[in-house]
Amino acid sequence: MKITPHEPFGADVSDIDLRGLTPDEAKALVDALAEHHVIRIRNQDLSRAEYDRFGRHFGQPIDFFFTKDLDPDFPALITISNSPDHDPGRRDGASFWHTDGSYEYVPGAATMLYAIEAPLTGGETIFTDLTAAYEALPQSMRDRIDGLKARHMLVGGKRGPDETPIKLDPDAEDRDGGVRARKRAAERPVHPLVITHPVSGRRSLYAVAGTPFAIEGLDDDEGQALLDELKAHAVHPRFNRAIKAEAGDILIWDNLATLHRATPIEYSAEDGKRRRLLRISTQGLPPAYGDRPPLFVAPEGHASIKLS
Numbered sequence: 062m063k064i065t066p067h068e069p070f071g072a073d074v075s076d077i078d079l080r081g082l083t084p085d086e087a088k089a090l091v092d093a094l095a096e097h098h099v100i101r102i103r104n105q106d107l108s109r110a111e112y113d114r115f116g117r118h119f120g121q122p123i124d125f126f127f128t129k130d131l132d133p134d135f136p137a138l139i140t141i142s143n144s145p146d147h148d149p150g151r152r153d154g155a156s157f158w159h160t161d162g163s164y165e166y167v168p169g170a171a172t173m174l175y176a177i178e179a180p181l182t183g184g185e186t187i188f189t190d191l192t193a194a195y196e197a198l199p200q201s202m203r204d205r206i207d208g209l210k211a212r213h214m215l216v217g218g219k220r221g222p223d224e225t226p227i228k229l230d231p232d233a234e235d236r237d238g239g240v241r242a243r244k245r246a247a248e249r250p251v252h253p254l255v256i257t258h259p260v261s262g263r264r265s266l267y268a269v270a271g272t273p274f275a276i277e278g279l280d281d282d283e284g285q286a287l288l289d290e291l292k293a294h295a296v297h298p299r300f301n302r303a304i305k306a307e308a309g310d311i312l313i314w315d316n317l318a319t320l321h322r323a324t325p326i327e328y329s330a331e332d333g334k335r336r337r338l339l340r341i342s343t344q345g346l347p348p349a350y351g352d353r354p355p356l357f358v359a360p361e362g363h364a365s366i367k368l369s
């Protein structure tokens with residue numbers, strides 16, 4: 062296995078066939094993700110079963126809140142596609158800064174996209190490094206946010222591709238047969254603004270865009286102003302890197318140390334334009350570090366939130 066770091070962060074992994082992955086190699090990949098925040102494993106040829114098994118090295122696959130379009134044999138695998146007949150929410154609807162699953166009591170740990178088809182141009186995912194962003198904060202700001210917690214909501218910070226807020230009616234029937242609306246109306250988990258990574262031990266900003274809408278103990282305006290300031294700092298281009306999953310690549314990111322966004326793409330099923338990926342998102346600790354204390358613990362009755 063060869064690991065080639067990118068600047069300013071991220072790494073490519075080559076010379077490995079995940080079908081024959083050993084426990085030591087799996088741990089090396091988990092360590093590489095914690096160190097580099099985003100890894101792109103090149104040239105793989107996996108069945109759905111093999112990919113599902115691989116994903117479990119990075120945590121427990123998330124029991125996703127919507128039930129539509131899930132593969133009954135592999136419900137953790139979600140298809141993202143720019144085909145005009147694909148569900149609009151799973152084309153390029155993630156083209157705004159966010160962290161996966163931060164609207165959950167136990168949020169996303171790693172997310173991976175296995176590219177089945179990639180367009181000739183476009184289709185990058187853009188990441189920002191929240192560890193570097195935290196380390197670049199002035200000490201006064203670090204002191205201010207230490208111990209503060211943000212309140213999150215599904216699409217609480219939903220944005221358009223230009224990051225302008227999109228106001229959504231919490232009671233509206235919407236995609237996924239209203240499941241999103243009900244979930245949005247029901248759940249408001251609280252997460253720290255700064256977390257210590259369970260594998261790397263490094264401190265990072267956490268989920269400062271996408272779902273936070275208030276800060277515990279601050280009034281609405283002050284909380285929103287602080288969130289806006291932290292987001293503007295964190296998504297500055299100096300902390301960004303765009304990475305494309307080419308066909309055969311598995312692109313994996315650490316939701317505890319990055320924000321990301323899709324790039325808007327033409328909806329097309331033509332040759333050279335198709336983008337199709339299989340997504341798995343996990344929660345909790347990678348099994349190789351399963352003896353460490355969990356970072357997030359769901360309150361009683363909220364362990365897995367699946368509304369159907």
Ligand SMILES: O=C(O)CCC(=O)C(=O)O
Pocket residue numbers: 141152153155161172184185186187321322323324340
């Ligand atoms: O399509 C992409 O590049 C990223 C989509 C995304 O945000 C996700 O799968 O969590």
Ligand SMILES: [Fe+2]
Pocket residue numbers: 155159160161321
């Ligand atoms: Fe995402």
